[in-house]
């Protein structure tokens with residue numbers, strides 16, 4: 402039984418993890434959330450990591466990038482692995498994550514679903530085959546409460562497309578104005594926000610008289626919760642280092 406410390410426990414994903422964990426030989430032994438004071442008091446819910454007095458094997462984080470430094474310092478001080486599912490990190494924050502992975506095991510993925518992981522491989526292969534004459538544009542759609550844009554998944558798909566093309570492409574986030582004619586080395590990223598959409602990602606390859614589109618639709622947050630719990634079990638006994646969905650699926 403893997404015991405999870407859940408950071409961001411009162412959020413949409415935190416609640417999904419709490420509901421899903423018990424059915425898959427995991428348990429959430431404690432939750433942490435900055436909103437803990439405003440929720441009904443529970444003896445397993447804490448307002449900060451430093452208050453946690455429960456035993457746990459692995460930290461699963463679905464919170465906000467602002468808490469990253471405290472989270473990494475806490476995980477390193479307790480020598481515990483961490484599954485980072487939060488998105489929206491800056492390049493500097495990603496460097497600090499890699500630094501911490503010199504001391505503890507860190508699993509990070511902007512999307513914990515199997516489907517998106519497969520989509521990344523398909524996008525890489527399509528970008529390689531189709532080449533420079535196909536313009537690549539990514540459209541992502543999410544609910545109206547999402548804070549970061551582009552989404553972590555759109556960034557994964559962008560990186561897969563660039564790796565497939567094998568050359569530098571510069572990201573253009575949306576377009577507007579009178580001088581935005583596309584060049585061959587752009588990769589367009591477009592964020593749609595509305596309603597309750599869990600997540601739709603479409604990568605389009607626009608060629609001369611044909612368009613290829615690859616799409617993933619998340620119909621429930623359950624797919625992310627299941628992936629995060631699998632990652633927690635996978636990383637619980639791993640040595641220090643960076644891990645991602647490819648490592649999990651390879652095992």
Ligand SMILES: NC(=O)c1ccc[n+]([C@@H]2O[C@H](COP(=O)([O-])OP(=O)(O)OC[C@H]3O[C@@H](n4cnc5c(N)ncnc54)[C@H](O)[C@@H]3O)[C@@H](O)[C@H]2O)c1
Pocket residue numbers: 408409410411412413414415433434435436463464465466467468469485486487488489510511512513514549553625
């Ligand atoms: N990797 C994936 O597969 C995946 C899937 C879904 C969401 N996400 C990402 O996970 C994050 C959370 O998503 P959500 O929809 O649950 O958001 P949410 O806003 O519903 O929940 C976030 C929770 O974190 C809490 N929080 C904020 N700062 C905190 C801190 N410093 N310490 C502890 N708790 C803190 C908030 O109070 C809130 O309850 C977002 O970055 C989202 O993009 C990733």
